[in-house]
Amino acid sequence: MNKEKIYISGQISGLTAEEYAPRFFEAARQLRAQGYDVVNPLDNGIDPSEEWREQMKADIRLLIECDAIFMLSNWELSNGATLEREIAKGLGLRIEYERPPQHRDIKRAILTAMSIPFKTIAADSRERWHVYARMIYAHHCKKKGVATQEIAEETKHDASTIHYYLRRYDSEYKYNREFRAAAEKVATLLSKKLTTPSSVSL
Structure with a gap:
């Protein structure tokens, strides 16, 4: 039986690699321990010189191949993560949250x-x-x-x-x-x- 493929989404822009990378990799570790096939966009690398739009296009290509999306707790502070969530909703993907959305x-x-x-x-x-x-x-x-x-x-x-x-x-x-x-x-x-x-x- 194939594992469910889940994409990790959260804030990257405006943060340093030291601030965002540990959160993505820790989420990936926990999700793999739960039996998921994890798609971590950081595994493809983040090129600071690449335009946001191009990075988003690459990330969305990864997202649309998944069955679910996992939203890190800071997703609402990110334009990119907010967009990824809307795309996931539109595609009917299951949405999981590190922390349930508040208010x-x-x-x-x-x-x-x-x-x-x-x-x-x-x-x-x-x-x-x-x-x-x-x-x-x-x-x-x-x-x-x-x-x-x-x-x-x-x-x-x-x-x-x-x-x-x-x-x-x-x-x-x-x-x-x-x-x-x-x-x-x-x-x-x-x-x-x-x-x-x-x-x-x-």
Whole structure:
């Protein structure tokens, strides 16, 4: 009986080889121990001089020959891994996760309402619209009962920054028309009651 072939996907761009390679190779080791025929894109080598598009074309050729895809926990921070996941979905491949995706409803609502993907929320962008999205994301996670430290870890920001966003949310909602419009669009998509929110307990 043939082994199920599984492709490993995760963030590479923006990281050094020392940061991304161990995660891919450790995932490959664990998946092989589980009986999979593992396709690790790093086995083909990563050429830093090669254009992203060309590297993606090579990786996608590997992916389409597989039965499943394994998403490393940082996949949402990567354009390439996000694209690979969408292709896998389109092809009907089974999708496995190193860590189950967190708060997908909130992420989808912000993407739909504000056109901001989670990788931008987790980036160190000071652009006003991105800060708004980060603030709205933190607010809705907190309403779900997620600990501030967990929000900080997922968004790659320190806990004091998340505390600041949570404290500022009510004021921005009340006095900032642009922010309120975005917050209400997100809340509508999440089927939340669109009233001025009460203070979030830190």
